[in-house]
Amino acid sequence: MRVIVIGAGxxxxxxxxxxxEAGAEVVVVDRAGVAGETSSRCEGNILxxxxxxxxxxxxxxxxxxxxxxxxxxxxxxxxxxxPATEFEAKGGVVVAFPGGEAALGxxxxxxxxxxxxxNEVDASALRALEPHLSPEVVRGIHxxxxxxxxxxxxxxxxxxxxxxxxxxxxVTEATGARVRAGRAIGVETPEGPIEGDxxxxxxxxxxxxxxxxxxxxxxxRPRRGLILVTVPMPQRVFHKVYDADYVGAVGSADAALQTSxxxxxxxAGTVLIGSSRERVGFSESNTLxxxxxxxxxxxxxxxxxxDTMLLRSYHGFRPYAPDHLPAIGADGEVAGLFHAAGHxxxxxxxxxxxxxxxxHAVLGVPAPIDPAPFLPTRAxxxxxxx
Amino acid sequence: MxxxxxxxxxxxxxxxxxxxxxxxxxxxxxxxxxxxxGGQFWRHHDxxxxxxxxxxxxRFERLRGALERATVHASTSVWRVDxxxxxxxxxxxxxxxxxxxxxxxxxxxxxxxxxxxxxxxxPVPGWTLPGVTTAGAAQALAKRxxxxxxxRTVVAGAxxxxxxxxxxxxxxxxxxxxxxxxxxxxxxxxxxxxAPWQFAGVAGKAGELGEYALSLARHRTPYRxxxxxxxxxxxxxxxxxxxxxxxxxxRPIAGTERHVECDAVALGHGFTxxxxxxxxxxxxxxxxxxxxxxxxxGTSVAGVFAAGEVTGIGGADAALAxxxxxxxxxxxxxxxxxxxxxxxxxxxxxxxxxARLATHDIAPGWTAWLDDETIMCRCESVTxxxxxxxxxxxxxSRGIRLATRAGLGACQGRTCGRSVEALLGRPLxxxxxxxxxxxxxxxxxxxxxxxxxASADAG
Numbered sequence: 001m002r003v004i005v006i007g008a009g010x011x012x013x014x015x016x017x018x019x020x021e022a023g024a025e026v027v028v029v030d031r032a033g034v035a036g037e038t039s040s041r042c043e044g045n046i047l048x049x050x051x052x053x054x055x056x057x058x059x060x061x062x063x064x065x066x067x068x069x070x071x072x073x074x075x076x077x078x079x080x081x082x083p084a085t086e087f088e089a090k091g092g093v094v095v096a097f098p099g100g101e102a103a104l105g106x107x108x109x110x111x112x113x114x115x116x117x118x119n120e121v122d123a124s125a126l127r128a129l130e131p132h133l134s135p136e137v138v139r140g141i142h143x144x145x146x147x148x149x150x151x152x153x154x155x156x157x158x159x160x161x162x163x164x165x166x167x168x169x170x171v172t173e174a175t176g177a178r179v180r181a182g183r184a185i186g187v188e189t190p191e192g193p194i195e196g197d198x199x200x201x202x203x204x205x206x207x208x209x210x211x212x213x214x215x216x217x218x219x220x221r222p223r224r225g226l227i228l229v230t231v232p233m234p235q236r237v238f239h240k241v242y243d244a245d246y247v248g249a250v251g252s253a254d255a256a257l258q259t260s261x262x263x264x265x266x267x268a269g270t271v272l273i274g275s276s277r278e279r280v281g282f283s284e285s286n287t288l289x290x291x292x293x294x295x296x297x298x299x300x301x302x303x304x305x306x307d308t309m310l311l312r313s314y315h316g317f318r319p320y321a322p323d324h325l326p327a328i329g330a331d332g333e334v335a336g337l338f339h340a341a342g343h344x345x346x347x348x349x350x351x352x353x354x355x356x357x358x359x360h361a362v363l364g365v366p367a368p369i370d371p372a373p374f375l376p377t378r379a380x381x382x383x384x385x386x
Numbered sequence: 387m388x389x390x391x392x393x394x395x396x397x398x399x400x401x402x403x404x405x406x407x408x409x410x411x412x413x414x415x416x417x418x419x420x421x422x423x424g425g426q427f428w429r430h431h432d433x434x435x436x437x438x439x440x441x442x443x444x445r446f447e448r449l450r451g452a453l454e455r456a457t458v459h460a461s462t463s464v465w466r467v468d469x470x471x472x473x474x475x476x477x478x479x480x481x482x483x484x485x486x487x488x489x490x491x492x493x494x495x496x497x498x499x500x501x502x503x504x505x506x507x508x509p510v511p512g513w514t515l516p517g518v519t520t521a522g523a524a525q526a527l528a529k530r531x532x533x534x535x536x537x538r539t540v541v542a543g544a545x546x547x548x549x550x551x552x553x554x555x556x557x558x559x560x561x562x563x564x565x566x567x568x569x570x571x572x573x574x575x576x577x578x579x580x581a582p583w584q585f586a587g588v589a590g591k592a593g594e595l596g597e598y599a600l601s602l603a604r605h606r607t608p609y610r611x612x613x614x615x616x617x618x619x620x621x622x623x624x625x626x627x628x629x630x631x632x633x634x635x636x637r638p639i640a641g642t643e644r645h646v647e648c649d650a651v652a653l654g655h656g657f658t659x660x661x662x663x664x665x666x667x668x669x670x671x672x673x674x675x676x677x678x679x680x681x682x683x684g685t686s687v688a689g690v691f692a693a694g695e696v697t698g699i700g701g702a703d704a705a706l707a708x709x710x711x712x713x714x715x716x717x718x719x720x721x722x723x724x725x726x727x728x729x730x731x732x733x734x735x736x737x738x739x740x741a742r743l744a745t746h747d748i749a750p751g752w753t754a755w756l757d758d759e760t761i762m763c764r765c766e767s768v769t770x771x772x773x774x775x776x777x778x779x780x781x782x783s784r785g786i787r788l789a790t791r792a793g794l795g796a797c798q799g800r801t802c803g804r805s806v807e808a809l810l811g812r813p814l815x816x817x818x819x820x821x822x823x824x825x826x827x828x829x830x831x832x833x834x835x836x837x838x839x840a841s842a843d844a845g
Contacts (some may be wrong), residue, residue: 008780036782081775083789152788160779169780226820230827231796268791273827285668286470287820288833296831306828307485312798313820 002196009039012202013158014355020165031173035155041316044151046349049092049143055373063353074157085154092146092240101139104244108141151348177214184336200338205317207341222317231309232269240264255279261297273298318344323380332377339376388413391716392494397425399694399705400500401449403713412717414456427702463823467667496716501660503695507653512618521551521654534560536650542566542615543654545746549598570612577745616755637751659696683712700740707733763802765795783814
């Protein structure tokens with residue numbers, strides 16, 4: 001079985017790896033090369049803390065376990081000069097300012113009901129976890145299972161391993177579809193056709209566009225997110241710390257700018273500050289309002305940040321699905337075409353299990369979780385893209 | 387109401403733009419990072435500077451005098467230029483390390499980007515040893531502070547800028563062992579030896595170069611052409627260099643190595659235009675990474691003009707002429723105005739000179755003098771070997787940057803960016819940045835409540 005994977009981001013890399021491990025011959029096609037877009041423009045979240053009860057939470061719980069094993073395997077099996085994935089099981093701390101404490105408490109209680117560890121911490125325990133946190137914070141929940149990877153390096157590591165298992169990566173653009181007798185068999189590229197037995201669409205925010213080239217419909221849209229990076233400093237943030245209002249922003253369908261604070265340190269000594277979500281197409285302009293709002297909220301959460309120098313900032317386009325669930329599985333109309341996209345800001349965290357679900361859909365190997373809620377055939381994804 | 391023209395940069399281009407815009411009756415605001423206006427060309431200190439090292443000082447004094455009618459923000463860093471709803475410039479006044487810098491938000495009817503260039507040194511094995519600086523840094527030390535870089539300095543690279551650097555070092559008491567120019571005899575004859583009548587029009591420039599040549603002769607400093615410093619030696623600091631002949635593509639020629647003892651090396655292989663503000667403003671950039679301008683020095687963005695090195699490396703005289711045209715046009719002036727005849731003619735002459743400078747453009751063969759261990763990105767200590775390995779694995783530009791950390795350090799690729807791109811043979815997009823200079827999180831947060839920019843014609 002020869003499988004063409006479109007997209008060399010985290011989802012394409014995880015799918016290629018799962019397919020290659022299951023014995024398929026894999027060709028990954030990406031116009032920008034490995035981790036050229038969304039997966040190099042995000043925070044590398046592996047979160048359970050932001051998931052309320054539902055299908056995505058189930059996926060996140062399984063994927064969280066999968067990451068621990070995968071990161072260990074990837075780090076142990078590195079090529080010369082290849083950096084580590086920087087996987088850190090650092091845990092998350094979600095905090096509430098006055099007025100938000102009841103909502104946070106109720107959310108954590110609902111999570112405990114589905115088996116997510118969400119520990120209530122009192123004021124002194126909270127200070128012990130995060131000594132530089134604002135004294136204004138009134139409630140904190142500790143999620144020991146939250147983790148982080150360096151998303152670009154983790155994506156590169158997954159693909160490097162897939163390549164060692166026989167996969168190939170072609171840096172070229174899938175400009176058109178190869179369809180024979182109603183069945184997707186490959187892609188057209190400026191360098192000629194690439195053919196196989198199945199095609200997996202892992203094109204992230206461009207997945208809707210790619211689906212359309214095959215005559216399929218998939219409503220995935222870009223949602224812009226900005227991240228600020230400070231200069232390196234001695235470590236003063238020890239977990240992934242975020243304001244409980246993040247949960248509301250993730251679940252929102254609003255097109256307008258929303259920001260919520262997510263602060264964490266990286267092994268390089270920098271502090272990453274997120275996050276914003278706004279639906280502005282693939283526009284790169286008018287980023288200042290989001291930058292300023294993120295900065296203001298971060299300085300409220302960690303007052304020392306106000307005097308910290310910004311080193312750079314960047315934005316990425318998250319693949320947004322209108323019902324906030326990724327689309328994973330066979331296309332409803334075009335045989336041989338599969339999709340794995342629409343994870344929005346959770347793609348890194350959900351990648352390994354998404355890859356396993358792709359291998360299940362394409363090759364029929366056992367699924368790690370019930371694939372039904374994520375099937376691209378669900379009604380919400382087949383609307384005309386707005 | 388008067389038209390407000392904001393000018394970024396107070397070097398020759400910016401000062402000439404200010405003078406011309408004032409002459410046309412504009413309300414002029416000049417912003418510069420430096421403590422004093424003058425830019426790199428007229429870098430000076432009120433007491434330490436040796437006036438003999440300055441050129442066209444009388445011109446500078448006239449331009450500086452004209453600024454009395456303008457608002458000048460010195461020691462001010464622009465960190466954001468927005469052009470979506472009219473031109474708005476965000477800046478911070480005060481030393482970068484001060485905790486209470488004053489925020490400035492300036493709306494303008496027109497903007498002149500005259501942000502100049504910084505000098506570029508190509509990586510060479512050993513270039514991270516103490517005692518190696520850019521030619522521009524050596525020049526700044528000599529010009530501003532009257533200090534020579536070392537006892538015995540080798541000045542190496544390409545272009546006429548090496549000559550004033552050597553002359554300045556000699557003037558402040560340093561010995562220049564050799565001046566090493568990579569462009570070969572044939573290229574120099576082709577670039578400079580033909581059509582000398584064009585030179586008659588730039589007599590000042592020819593005279594200036596002649597003066598430097600005399601200085602070299604007076605100090606018995608050899609001027610080697612078609613050669614390059616291909617390795618710098620030393621245990622803890624510079625002890626010597628290997629100089630080699632290079633071919634027309636700057637590839638070192640085996641068997642021509644010579645060892646020269648020295649304790650300092652000044653490297654200058656040309657200039658990198660500072661185009662980040664123009665990129666952020668949305669201006670079209672040419673394939674060779676300069677701001678694209680029309681005959682009025684207008685960029686692709688309405689109301690935004692550019693002048694000086696950001697539009698092409700041409701030296702101070704070209705910058706002065708372009709700046710005058712840009713400032714006049716930004717103020718609403720008609721380039722056909724009689725007052726523009728002089729600057730337009732000077733610009734024509736200086737563009738002919740700038741075309742000759744292309745003789746010294748970096749040729750791609752230089753990467754052959756690198757070895758695997760040569761550090762390309764100094765902030766993050768990224769070697770040639772790491773970069774080539776990361777690029778080999780179907781790396782994307784962002785993937786390579788994140789895997790190697792090249793360009794992710796304190797200078798954000800300002801020093802290494804173009805050399806890394808040359809090594810990998812592909813653009814990495816390091817000059818696109820949402821924030822142009824150092825800003826604190828708190829300073830950024832302070833503009834969260836700010837009113838949206840007014841439309842350009844309301845200013």
